[in-house]
Amino acid sequence: MTARALADYGRLLEVLDAEGELLASSARGADPGLAVPNAPGMTLGGTVRHVGSVYRMVVAWLHAGGRRPTRWQRAPEDGESLEDYLRTGHRAVLTELAAHDPEEGCTTWWPLHQTYGFWYRRLAHESTVHRIDVQQAAAGMTVGGIGADVALDGVDEALTLWFTHRLGVLGVTNSWHGQVAVLAGRRRWIASMTATGTSAWRAGEDEIDGVDASVTTDPTGMYLWLWGRRPIRTVTPAGDRAGIAQLWHLLRLATH
Incomplete structure (x- = not known):
């Protein structure tokens, strides 16, 4: 078994960029209490909050010098919208990953894949799956596709x-x-x-x-x-x- 991605890592970083932005724009103005189809217990707002938290967790992990983080901002601050919370985390993790070659070593939670490329890939798919969740939850919204x-x-x-x-x-x-x-x-x-x-x-x-x-x-x-x-x-x-x-x-x- 190989841990290397099938897709090009540059392509995966582009996917993370596009999907995070699309997730945020899809959530704008939508009822956060809407249920996510095919994901029991998940709501639109909870999904956006989760992804924003994951983005911050990864940045904290990469700044922790090899230690798995235990503290990061897990929810919007007072007065901060869910959309802004997501966008701020998205920009931060994109900036961090783009500053490092995907082949450069860093700690991850998969022993077989200890490079920045792991996070390129993991967050590209995290963003894609949950963008689909948000679009399916938002009434009347067209669900975008996924490249083959x-x-x-x-x-x-x-x-x-x-x-x-x-x-x-x-x-x-x-x-x-x-x-x-x-x-x-x-x-x-x-x-x-x-x-x-x-x-x-x-x-x-x-x-x-x-x-x-x-x-x-x-x-x-x-x-x-x-x-x-x-x-x-x-x-x-x-x-x-x-x-x-x-x-x-x-x-x-x-x-x-």
Whole structure:
């Protein structure tokens, strides 16, 4: 398994820039109490607050000299709007990341990827997923698309970072044991579930022979499905449905 992004890091920084701005503008004037579809318990305002907090957490982490931060501004100050809170955090993290080459070393929460590029990628997808949340929550708003290259990179991140690393940290055990192929566009991955843990990797065409199940859809559809922003039945399944359900539910645990 490789930790390197599928997308170019310069492209991911551009995505972070554009998606953060779009998230802020999509939230302008919207009711913060609106529920986010396909994300139980989340509201539009809570989503904006969460992303603004994550931006500040990353800046604090990068300024902490290798120590995971415990303190940062987690909510707007008195008189500060949610939109301004998000924009200020967005500008700060963009400025910090743009000042460093993505190959430059820094601490992160993934041992396999200890460079600024980790944060380029992580925040690009954090911003994209939650921009979609805000647009889906805001009544009557058109939900913007996702570039195929970004979607495929996000599929890769969901499987290699969240499904593999995050579930390992949580110490999750599995009731179903086997392999599910994830097929999106021309890209393939294998997600493996055993009694001792989970793992996923980029696969060649010949590697998917003999898997227990597979799920197939377009890159954007798979991106949203893996992040739980589309229902479980919105992919084309084949093989053991219990394995597909296990994959989907494990990702809900990993990404929430």
